[in-house]
Amino acid sequence: MNTQLRRKGKDYLEQAKQQIGPCLTVSLECDGGGKNSQVHRDRLRRAMNRMAKRSDGSAEIRRLFAELKTLIDTREMWSGEYSGVCIHISDGVTRFLKLPYPPVEKADLDDSFCLRPAADAIAALGDWLALNISLKSPRLYKFDGERARLLGEVDLPQSVYAFSEDGAVDSGQRAHVRRARGVDTPHLVGHGMKANKNQRELNEPVFMREVSHAIGELPESKELPMVVIGDTRVVSSFLDTYHHRGGEVFTVRNAESHPDAEAVASICRKVAWDNQQKRKSEVLRQIEEMRQRDGVFSNNVREVFEAAKQGRVSAAVVSCDEEIWCRMGKDEKPRSAQADEENAFEALDRIYLETMLKDGSAVVLPEDKIPGGKSVAAVFRW
Template identity: 25%
Template sequence: MDVLSSETVRELASAHGGIRVSLYMPTKRFSPDAVFENATRLKNLLKEARAELIARAVRPASADEMLKDVHALADDRQFWLGARDGLALFIDGGTRAFRLPVAFEESVYVGERFRVRPLLAAPRADQRFYVLSLSLKRPRLLLGGPDGLRELTVEEMPEGLQDALRWDDFEKRSLQFHTRTAAAPGGRRPAVFHGSGEPDPKEEIARYFRGIDRVLVEHLDERTPVVLAAVDYLVPLYREVSGLKTLASEAVTGSPDEMADTELHARALAIAERVFDREKRAALERVVEQWTSPKVVTDPLQLLEAASEHRVDTLFVATDAELWGAWRNGGPVPEVHPVQQPGDEDLLDVASVLTLRSNGAVHVLAADEMPHQEPAIAILRY
């Protein structure tokens, strides 16, 4: 099973030439009827894919050979036991399959390029984040991704509040200190000085948090977001002392010691995804600010031309937008058709692929999220 990463998306986008099949479908997670329903849905899509291949002059025997691995997958019960919300399959000389937490709309696409636009809405394995599960008894550092959390071992990190303070008599003697000298003449005892009483719990906690933070600042990279999980009164105390540059502004509140890792992952992932969306939100703000600038392009043909010339920095495309046409023989202007014709490609998909191939960013939005309800918008590099 392939792992979806940003690099994988670019690899799929870069493939061009020959005949390629892209299949998307929603899937049911494991239940008594899920295996049968998922397998039946995939087999129906394979019939559609076979018909489209034959319509493109692929011999029936060659179409069957091309799709045989996916037919075997459809009958593989073990494969369906790991089903999630959606399945994406990419077929050329081999087959790449992705079980993902996205309920894709059912579709079959046959062409010279893979259709990657629906894939852009899926979380990627390289979108990682840390979770600092913080309590006075036991701090934990976990590495998170779309699929779950994995606890990391950090040897230098204090094991708890008492461990962090064990080297100091502060918590044991209530800020008392004594001076001992030889007995004064006449047998009088030397003076004994006492502190002001009980230690300040807030200062003790701050010292404990500084010890944790010092280790994390030294070991964690400065690109991966850190999501804090702690009871609500500890969150501001940690923020006061933290030097972590990637500490998320939101936190998972509640006792992490009493929280299942599945719940902790779900809540931290939601925060991390909002952090990952910052780039998209910042680009949307640029669109609004520069709407009348020549660097913002909405005309599909101009946009496609800019993408082919590697000039698109960021592309926004509406989820359901389509622009059918053909770019024949490398001609300067694509043919655009009001409805799909044999051999047509979705030119907005082509623009997405070309943008990804030149290391641009592509964001897929719902139609009502698109500025001015445009189907596609590009921010140009120059």
């Protein structure tokens, strides 16, 4: 089961764990996304003002609220399609995540970030390659989780018809590519060919090999998953030629012809989200399968927390709509605590964070959806 957190999501969580001092978390439902951005920004401004009145008013806290105000006032950041946002701000860190789902709403100022409202979005974060494969003007993009950038430095052939100087292949010729020294554009040379194929059919295998070769030379092709976008037949023809060393390849065969960078980004976001939801289902299935095994399954918060700290949690699901506060006792065991006690921490968020950073898999759900009917369920490695 491939449920490992992508590098970008892991970076997000590692940065969150390293924060010391006041950490501001705000999550907000945003019905209508960017179309109603003024409504969302007004709601957030009111929440900020209420929090500011309850805070101690220190210079450090005022800087956090000043940064939040800047986010609220930057109208262009609130454009696009989304159903919620999650904002994390601390000294030197500002994160603004648009969510494709409505989160549990929070407005917290604490010693650490609350990560569960953004858990699904964090798990979907990652860089991707995106190839719009067509017989004319193929384009390769890099998607960074938000935007798609055309990789102009990758030399893809312009067209399936670009492999002969006169734009046609003589009958009786078999196409193959020969690169003359100092010449970038491949030219066709004769090799014996039957006359029952047209120009496109003759050139297409060479065209696909050239596209595959250009992508294969890119360092990112060894590291990143790829989305291949195009007509069903052309996508299949390309994949018959190409082996992606970066692992996962996803295909989108019903997109509009020649999508622009914004459309490619939208496609990549949906593919990343659908893939994350599939991984989430796999985690839940693993937990359900292990529920009846003694010593492997647990829904005890303290026990799961200790195991997560030790890197022993293989898979966990935690509640998004509950809070369980603990503190570490003299015996270094977690004990129940009130939220306002000194050194208190929210245990469910810590379970999620520790599990993900120690190469386990953790997902967040409403409590009534968690196997066993409690606030946490986990499967141990040993």
